[in-house]
Every structure is written in C-alpha cells, then in structure tokens.
Amino acid sequence: MLKSVQSQLGKNAEITAPYKKLCTGENEQTFDNMTRAWAQARHELSNTERDQSLGAVRLLANVSYEVFSQTSFGFFQHVQKEPFTRGYVGRFRVTHGKPPHTEYFTYSGSHAFSELEAFVVSPERSEALPLAPLMFWYPCSQHRDLENGHCFLFDKFRGEGSRGEATFKAANHTCSISASSTGELAPLVKQLSAWKTQDPKLDMIDEVKLAKEQVREF
Secondary structure (H helix, E strand, C coil), rough: CHHHHHHHHHHCCCCCHHHHHCCHHHHHHHHHHHHHHHHCCCCCHHHHHHHHHHHHHHHHHHHHHHHHHCEEEEEEEEEEEEECCCEEEEEECCCCCCCCCCEEEEEEEECCCCCEEEEEECCCCEEEECCCCCCEEECCCCCCCCCEEEEEEEEEEECCCHHHHEEEEEECCCEEEEECCCCCCCHHHHHHHHHCCCCHHHHHCCEEEEEEEEEECC
C-alpha cells in the first residue's frame, strides 16, 4: 500500500515525501522481506529474523521522525469562540513520540474543532489535514482514567449502507469499539460507506495558525 500511494502521489507528495526512501533500493528489499516474514510467521523469531525486524523498525522510526519534524499529529483542545470576533482560539496537543505528551501549539483561526478528531498539522503552512473517519479519539469504558480516551484506528467495515458497521482498534491497547448507522459514531459509518463506492478527497483546512508552546503538566 505504501508503494502504491507513493507511486500515485509522485512529485506531488508533501507530508509523506520522506517515506519514498522506504520504497527504493535496499530499503525496499528490507521491507518486502519483513512483510512476507510477518505474514508467514507461525513460530518464534530466530536471532537473525529478530535483528532484521529491529533494523526495519529503526528505519521506519527514522523516516517517521523526519516526517513529523515538519508536521505534527494530534488533536485540538479547549477550542472556543474568541469574544467579539468571528474567530476561535485554543491549542493543538501533539501526540506522537514518547509519552507523556506535553507539547502544544496555541491555535487561532476561523474553525471550531472537536477534541475527538485527529489531525496532522503543518504549522509552517497553517494547514490541518483531518484523519477521520480512519482515526479519532474516543472514551473507553475500561480505561475511564484516560484524559481523552484512546486513539482508535479503523479496522474493518461490514455490510452496506444503513446496515453497515465499522470496527476500530485502539493504539497501544487491546480495546476495540464498533460503530453502526445510529448513535454518536454514525457519521463515521456514513463516510466509510461512501468511500467504498468512491475514492475520497481529503481537503486541507487552511487558516489554522499555530504557535509553539511548551507546557509542563504535573
């Protein structure tokens, strides 16, 4: 999938451009070998296989670090209307890298954002890319102590139209949730159902002004 996406984007790739390094030369061979090994593995890894796995993970981590040194992944918090204006203010919480996540950007702009929605933002270009319905934050009944719930990733879609149902899995946890055509998560099911019939176009949201801020929480 990564190779297919990078091939289609070509020179138009912006945020994901560094991932092209994984699709050429020795790097491409490394990941081809590892994906085949993971798909076929039914036993414990040998020392050689373990070393190859670690090498692939380090390579992926280094390239991802390059990507997210220019852009940030996370969600908006405490966004509210600025008095006597048509604008909104709040902050964007960065949630990639090692937790606890205490890095923020102050936000100002013309858009109101929900804390449940995941975004990739580019402070330099004042743009935000929405990741719903593929990723979002949501409370978990088993982990009520989490501030904003889990970050859930799309897993599977079953059924059609109004009978469709989507399942999502939590990052770094074994928790999962299901969404149907009714309830709070129904808009996600509607979007995913539409995507099954036509490729989506996710437009960047502009006029998202972000300024770096460091906050320490205790």
